[in-house]
Amino acid sequence: MTLAELNEQISVCQDCELGRYRTKAVPGEGAEEAEIVFIGEAPGWHEDQQGRPFVGPAGQYLDQLLSLIGLGRKDVYISNVLKCRPPQNRDPLPNEMKACQRWLDQQLEVISPRMVVTLGRYSLARFLPGETIGKAHGTARRVGGIIYYVMYHPAAALHQQSLRKTIEEDMLKIPRLLAEAEEIAEESKPQQLTMF
Ligand code: URA
Numbered sequence: 001m002t003l004a005e006l007n008e009q010i011s012v013c014q015d016c017e018l019g020r021y022r023t024k025a026v027p028g029e030g031a032e033e034a035e036i037v038f039i040g041e042a043p044g045w046h047e048d049q050q051g052r053p054f055v056g057p058a059g060q061y062l063d064q065l066l067s068l069i070g071l072g073r074k075d076v077y078i079s080n081v082l083k084c085r086p087p088q089n090r091d092p093l094p095n096e097m098k099a100c101q102r103w104l105d106q107q108l109e110v111i112s113p114r115m116v117v118t119l120g121r122y123s124l125a126r127f128l129p130g131e132t133i134g135k136a137h138g139t140a141r142r143v144g145g146i147i148y149y150v151m152y153h154p155a156a157a158l159h160q161q162s163l164r165k166t167i168e169e170d171m172l173k174i175p176r177l178l179a180e181a182e183e184i185a186e187e188s189k190p191q192q193l194t195m196f
Contacts, residue, residue, distance in 0.1 A: 003032045003110050006103070010083050011051070016099035018084035024051030028079030028107060035178060036071075037113045038062070039104070041122040041153065042082035044089055053078045058155035062119075065154060065171045077111055079104060081122050092122055101126075114181045116146055117174070120153030138170040140177055147181045149174065 007027035013019055026043040029052055046056035054062045066072060082092050082100050104126070108116070118124045121133050127148050128141060136150040151170050157163040 001106070001110065003107065006106055006110060010103050013083065013100075013103070016084075016096045018082065018086060018096055021087050022084040023048045025083050026051055026053050026080060026085075027083055027103070028053055028077060030073055030077035031075060032077075032111060034075065034077040034111055035113055036075075036115045036117060036174070037077040037079060037108065037111060038117045038119055039123045039126070040078070040080045040119045042080050042089075042092055043085040045085070048085035053080055054154075057158055058153070061154040061158055065168065068168060068171050069175050077107075077113070079107055081126050097122070097126065114147060114185065115149055115174070115178055117149045117151055119151055120156065123153075124150055137166065138173060142181075142184075145185075147177060149177060 010027040011025045013025060019025075022043075026047045030037075040054060040058075043053065044056050044058070046059070047053055053059070062078070063073065066076065081104065082096055083103055084100075086092060086096070116127060118127055124131055124133055124136060128136065128150070131150070133150065133152060137152050138150065140147050140149045142148075152163055152167045154167065157167040
């Protein structure tokens with residue numbers, strides 16, 4: 001299945017109650033062959049109106065953060081744990097996260113990125129349960145060939161000025177981590193080949 005086909009299915013999903021409240025589902029957007037996928041929490045008001053991820057104030061800040069490392073939206077993929085906006089932007093509920101899980105799983109399968117960047121608590125909990133963001137931000141874990149890198153949510157840095165420096169420093173670590181991930185992938189190629 002292509003990402004476009006998958007996102008078509010997401011846009012008409014009714015697997016949980018949020019499907020009844022949304023204006024538009026927000027599947028995600030960016031490059032199908034992206035090496036990095038950024039994963040936020042859930043669409044907000046602006047995203048729900050436009051059907052596009054991170055297009056409100058938090059999104060504008062995410063764009064700035066990406067530009068710090070010379071990247072733009074077309075170079076990465078941007079998605080969310082939930083594809084539909086929770087009413088009044090309340091926190092995602094466990095049953096909503098469960099119902100929506102398969103969509104993000106399938107997106108990651110199609111894109112097959114080297115690196116997944118979690119933005120905020122819910123995205124962190126989805127991939128690295130039991131970790132706390134205060135401790136884990138700015139650190140990476142390698143699980144099954146994918147690097148999971150933890151960052152604060154850009155909206156948190158907008159609300160709390162003191163987090164700005166932290167989130168920007170964390171963003172600046174990404175290029176080196178990605179280069180390391182590529183080296184590891186290169187090194188493991190001959191090994192894989194000799195196995196077959
Ligand atoms: N916050 C998120 O987590 N995701 C969006 O798409 C927008 C704001």
